Amino acid sequence: MSAPSAIEDAKALDLEAALTHFAEAHGVRSKGALCLPLVVTDHARVMGLPLDPNRLRTDKEGQVLGLGKGKVQQILARHGIDRVLAEEGGRTSRGSLGKMSAYVAFLNARSAEGAFDLDAVEKFWIARVREFFAAKPFVLRIDPTLSLRSAFRHLFAQAEARQKEMQGTMVVGTIMQHLVGAKLEGVFGATIGHHSASTKDEGQARPGDFNIGDLAIHVSTAPGEALIRKCQANLASGQRPVIVTTARGVTVAAGLAENAGIAERLDVFDVEQWLAAEILDRAGDSIVGRNQAVVQLLDRYNAIIGKVETDPSLRIEVAAAGRGG
Template identity: 70%
Template sequence: MASEEPGASPTDAPQSQDGLTGRLAAFADEHAIRSKGALGLPLVVTDHARTMGLPLDPARLRTEKEGQVLGLGKGKVQQVLARHGIDRVLAEEGGRTSRGSMGKMTAYVALLNELYAEGDSALDLDQVEAFWISRVQLFFAGKPLVMRLDPQASLRTAFRNLFEQAGVRQRETPGTMVVGTVLQHLVGAKLEGAYGQVEHHSVSTKDEGQSRPGDFSIGDLAIHVSTAPGEALIRKCQTNLSGGQRPVILTLGRGVTLATGLAENAGIADRIDVFDSHQWLAASALDHGGDSPQARAYEIGQLLEIYNRIVETTETDPSLKIILATGRV
């Protein structure tokens, strides 16, 4: 991290480019400004500093409904990005409802005010904004997930390791749904490979209000994808049954036991199918390419090719893509 030259006083000269960049980088690290929602916050607050002037009063950046940052939504974020020739959507929700947004906003306002007070000339907000734009560009160029096929391990293990990797990334960027997104689009890719054209949706798009019986609808099948099945999902399954549809739940690990137990309590356990997605995805690859390592790698490669295309068309985070690697680490 860049720092001020030895012996230099903050008030002796305007903020140097390296010094300002270092302070902003330190703030980004301390407050985990890495995810799509989190990156929108400093862009919007910096824009408020342009219009309201410095020093900023954080109270003016709170909406009347406590818990939301003024202007922190898709429209304002995209307006700032457009000034730099970026038309890709950073986040549909713009970060407005992310946990901790108010605290991060207050801390960032404090940093801007501190930087303003330290300099003997106006803080260069163009430079500040350029720093956050560079972070957005790094985000868009984020590294994809990696699925590794180890000839000494089962395919189920390969899928389980992939989801564990997604879980680590999700924990590193609170408020994201990496595991759920990867699961839904892998399921969608498998269904498209088996049935042809399938309608795909962003994970942030809810079934309710969309006239959709589930995440996927194929013939009389209403397919639900969930990392944590709950009573609301079971009620959807009951609605499916009432409408003459056959509900299928695809989940992970303990979600199978949870969904089965809830279905038993609702009296519909013998009318719905519940599958562990690790096994379901692995079984499909074995069914179509189980006679050799090369054939299995080809089948997984085809699955990921469809998956990556779905991510490109439905999501805004390219780091959700998956690349295939073979051999032991």
């Protein structure tokens, strides 16, 4: 290897190490967080370095300039990626302005040390995007020595752990909503409407996360007074509200419903128990039957994820006890 080539390789490794440190220090792991350095690096390419962070704030100083789905997808397309990274392009990620200022400072500091390759910087973030899309899915372990409810509890524990690692995301709520949707689809067929977990209910046109006949089904990890008000609105319009939530959420929702005077008109279910009961109802008389029912549930769930979400790491695989997954 020639001396100049060795020097260039050392510089590239040093830059990659510095970018890796920045990503870890500032939590650039989630889909929204990854959008920001892509857009800011593109600004650096156009505006040149050093960058003025004040020029990268919108007029109302509430968002990062150009941080949206269109710009992010344009950058990804340069690298042959047509999958959607984030519908909002990272616009709703918490602390975007602070991360932008920190990343601008990083780029400016590197630039002050001498010329460096912005193409290499962009390729680093593109590699992180590819890793994100290829992320390992969640695993639901089927263990005949444990209850089905325990299997779902362990699954949600994985989701809670990932949610803590990727602050600002709603991993648990997303998985819960689409598992509920998968169960309902298995019972009522393909007429069930599925929406991204980031899509909010919109008035009485969509009175719940799922609407089946006169049922308005709400899925929530943390039911509060606003949800109880929606249930009251459901009742006022002749609908039957149902809340599917966590074990802790059941107690909270029941108390709020009691205070609102609708406790006897509102059904509240623990999602783990609700999903387990469905498996037992459909195929509870044999291990093989139960396992097949779980696989069918997750097949429907994964199909929903592929249709309405942009993060393939939300997929769930089945693993038998004693095997890797």
